[in-house]
Amino acid sequence: MTNFLDPETVQQLFEQGIAFVSIHGLNILIALLIFVFGRMIAKRIAELTRLAMRKSNVDETLRAFLRNIIYYALLAAVIIMALGQTGLNITSFLAVLGAAGLAIGLALKDSLSNFAAGVMLIMLRFFKKGDFIKAAGETGKVTAINIFNTILTTADNRAIIVPNSSVLSGTIINITANDTRRVDLVMGIGYDDDLLKAKELLKKIVKEEPRVLAEPEPLVEVLELADSSVNFAVRPWCKTEDYWGVYYAITEKVKIVFDQEGISIPYPQTDVHLYKTDA
Known part of the structure; x- marks a missing residue:
């Protein structure tokens, strides 16, 4: 050797x-x-x-x-x-x-699909870092927009990693895209309560909330005559970052004021009528 x-x-x-x-x-x-x-x-x-x-x-x-x-x-x-x-x-x-x-x-065709979708998301800018969006069945704050995936942080601080192809292939709802949002509330009263009094109280409650915007003007109108209640559509506008604060504050104030003024907030109920008949 x-x-x-x-x-x-x-x-x-x-x-x-x-x-x-x-x-x-x-x-x-x-x-x-x-x-x-x-x-x-x-x-x-x-x-x-x-x-x-x-x-x-x-x-x-x-x-x-x-x-x-x-x-x-x-x-x-x-x-x-x-x-x-x-x-x-x-x-x-x-x-x-x-x-x-x-x-x-x-x-790597699936990865390349996510890559192409990432390029489109970055270039078209449907949303940016910091926006609160709903996409691919998930809702959260955009933490990062990467080439292959988008990272969302939920309200309870969970990280959700969504493939970009899934984001781009479905409907994207950018909740914080605009500076203002409308708060949609439905408030019900009983059929025996004073409708006009309740309406004025709702207008007063909305007007006294400091975070509600004067323009567009808040809407308080009768929405429907439901099975167990007369429902009002209460729709004030506020800054996007104040949305949940306004939502919670008005809901709480309505309960307090209605109790003080003797206006009922009904719950679903069924009236049963019994009739006697001869044997």
């Missing part, structure tokens, strides 16, 4: 190495310089692009995403140029790379 540490073998390897360097050394050096300086230029171009987008007030997530896309695309071109300088057959290399890319694409 040949000893790989044999002096003669080492001498042959050394001579072959010297011959290889003498033939291809310059090309290898140029390829290394192309890679090093090309990488620096790619990084600089990507950073300048990011700064330009920041001056144009482009979304932060989109800036980072486009910056990375530009950088890695330029880096791929630099690597191909460097390999070409070494004398490798770039055509064969690209063919193999294309075949590998096709195989990877087929294997």
